[in-house]
Amino acid sequence: MSDKTGDLSQEELNARHAEKMRKKKAARDKIMATKTIEKGLVIVHTGKGKGKSTAGFGMVFRSLGHGHRVGVVQFVKGRIETGERLALERFSDLVTVKRMGEGFTWETQDRQRDIDAARAAWEAAKAMIRSGDYRLVLCDELNIVLRYDYLPVEEVVAFLKDEKPADVHVVITGRNARDELIEIADLVTEMEQVKHPFRSGVKPQEGIEF
Amino acid sequence: MSDKTGDLSQEELNARHAEKMRKKKAARDKIMATKTIEKGLVIVHTGKGKGKSTAGFGMVFRSLGHGHRVGVVQFVKGRIETGERLALERFSDLVTVKRMGEGFTWETQDRQRDIDAARAAWEAAKAMIRSGDYRLVLCDELNIVLRYDYLPVEEVVAFLKDEKPADVHVVITGRNARDELIEIADLVTEMEQVKHPFRSGVKPQEGIEF
Numbered sequence: 001m002s003d004k005t006g007d008l009s010q011e012e013l014n015a016r017h018a019e020k021m022r023k024k025k026a027a028r029d030k031i032m033a034t035k036t037i038e039k040g041l042v043i044v045h046t047g048k049g050k051g052k053s054t055a056g057f058g059m060v061f062r063s064l065g066h067g068h069r070v071g072v073v074q075f076v077k078g079r080i081e082t083g084e085r086l087a088l089e090r091f092s093d094l095v096t097v098k099r100m101g102e103g104f105t106w107e108t109q110d111r112q113r114d115i116d117a118a119r120a121a122w123e124a125a126k127a128m129i130r131s132g133d134y135r136l137v138l139c140d141e142l143n144i145v146l147r148y149d150y151l152p153v154e155e156v157v158a159f160l161k162d163e164k165p166a167d168v169h170v171v172i173t174g175r176n177a178r179d180e181l182i183e184i185a186d187l188v189t190e191m192e193q194v195k196h197p198f199r200s201g202v203k204p205q206e207g208i209e210f
Numbered sequence: 211m212s213d214k215t216g217d218l219s220q221e222e223l224n225a226r227h228a229e230k231m232r233k234k235k236a237a238r239d240k241i242m243a244t245k246t247i248e249k250g251l252v253i254v255h256t257g258k259g260k261g262k263s264t265a266g267f268g269m270v271f272r273s274l275g276h277g278h279r280v281g282v283v284q285f286v287k288g289r290i291e292t293g294e295r296l297a298l299e300r301f302s303d304l305v306t307v308k309r310m311g312e313g314f315t316w317e318t319q320d321r322q323r324d325i326d327a328a329r330a331a332w333e334a335a336k337a338m339i340r341s342g343d344y345r346l347v348l349c350d351e352l353n354i355v356l357r358y359d360y361l362p363v364e365e366v367v368a369f370l371k372d373e374k375p376a377d378v379h380v381v382i383t384g385r386n387a388r389d390e391l392i393e394i395a396d397l398v399t400e401m402e403q404v405k406h407p408f409r410s411g412v413k414p415q416e417g418i419e420f
Contacts, residue, residue: 010322013321014320014321014322017321018320018321032413032414037412037413038412038413038415039412041412041415041418043418044404045261047402049399049400049401050265050397050399051255051261051265051268051399051401053268054265054268054269054272055260055261055264055265055268055401056268057268057271057272058261058263058264058265058266058267058268058271058294059264059417059418061267061268061271061293061294061297062264062267062293062294062297062417062418062420063293063417063418064293064297065292065293065294065295065296065297065298065299066292066293066296066416066417067296068416068417082275082276083271083272083273083274083275083276084268084271084272084275085275086275086276086277087271087272087274087275087301088275089275090300090301091297091300110224110228111223111224111227111228112220112224135417136417169417169418182404182405185405186405186412187260187405187406188403188404188405189259189260189261189401189402189403189404190259190401190402190404191259191261191265191399191400191401191402192257192399192400192401192402193398193399194254194392194398194399194400195392195395195396195397195398196397202247202248202249202251202396203242203247203248204242205248205251206276206278207269207272207273207276207278207345207346207379208251208253208269208272208273208379210272
């Protein structure tokens with residue numbers, strides 16, 4: 001930036017900036033005016049990086065801030081998620097949390113129990129979504145059980161397409177999201193890991209990993 | 211999966227799964243045993259996708275859940291972030307929020323005012339981090355003001371390297387993170403946009419975008 005603007009006075013620089021930003025605002029306002037549809041979204045957070053569940057819970061808290069009722073179903077327990085759980089206790093008037101998973105599959109080492117737990121969690125999630133009582137339902141780590149074929153992806157996709165009430169948002173997290181799910185989702189973000197502190201021997205810490 | 215396992219009984223499939231998961235758990239436990247360092251991290255969320263600030267606020271709520279004191283500095287106001295702000299009100303005993311930015315730069319169209327606001331926000335963030343009163347400090351959208359050269363990146367990097375207390379976590383969000391910052395960060399996640407509903411004419415909605 002300094003190469004091009006080295007000869008300009010601060011005043012000229014500021015004037016140029018104001019003009020550029022005026023154009024940017026006009027373009028942005030014009031685009032946003034075309035966005036008029038309101039609808040319940042299917043939102044997917046996937047990828048190998050951190051932040052998938054964290055951003056999912058961030059949306060939960062944002063929605064709770066607005067006074068919406070929110071449902072949370074945890075498909076994989078054993079994730080250390082004490083912090084979120086404790087924070088949600090301050091919203092017990094608005095949030096329903098179901099911790100259904102039986103732990104990471106490498107913790108339980110029992111495939112049939114994992115399949116049963118996945119089924120129970122999905123039935124709980126469907127009931128919450130169908131009820132219309134919740135503006136947003138977070139299906140935390142659903143992608144993991146879909147990836148292990150503990151639930152048929154076709155069933156989940158068909159439900160989200162055909163049975164989800166139009167005004168309910170559903171947020172689905174977990175790495176390795178299935179293509180079939182990405183296909184029908186409205187908003188998909190992939191969290192890419194650029195740098196991770198475990199590589200330098202740093203251990204999981206309270207408030208960061210859990 | 212079914213191709214390879216079609217001839218196996220459910221029992222054989224379950225046994226094979228149990229063995230595979232036992233090995234996975236052993237490998238994971240061995241790796242985690244080497245992670246022993248505890249330290250305050252510099253965490254960066256960047257990329258063009260959604261979820262950068264949302265995951266930042268997710269970490270804030272997680273930390274608050276643990277009863278930690280948390281500081282939040284918003285470098286760019288005008289972002290519609292009502293939901294987070296309202297949710298944070300339930301943690302007024304633990305959280306300090308400073309909304310310093312003067313709005314997106316294309317809203318204010320006044321470069322000098324943006325520079326002054328960025329400077330004031332950074333001084334507030336430094337004071338919070340230095341004080342040691344906060345376990346985690348979120349510098350929301352700091353990347354944006356660094357990208358516009360409203361603050362010298364060298365100054366920010368030097369502070370984080372040399373003056374940040376060892377046990378304080380600092381989370382920095384915003385697209386276009388500067389390379390100098392990524393270089394010194396402990397944890398960097400890039401949020402990639404795979405699919406966005408604005409493309410189908412859907413407008414920003416309460417609880418989702420704000």
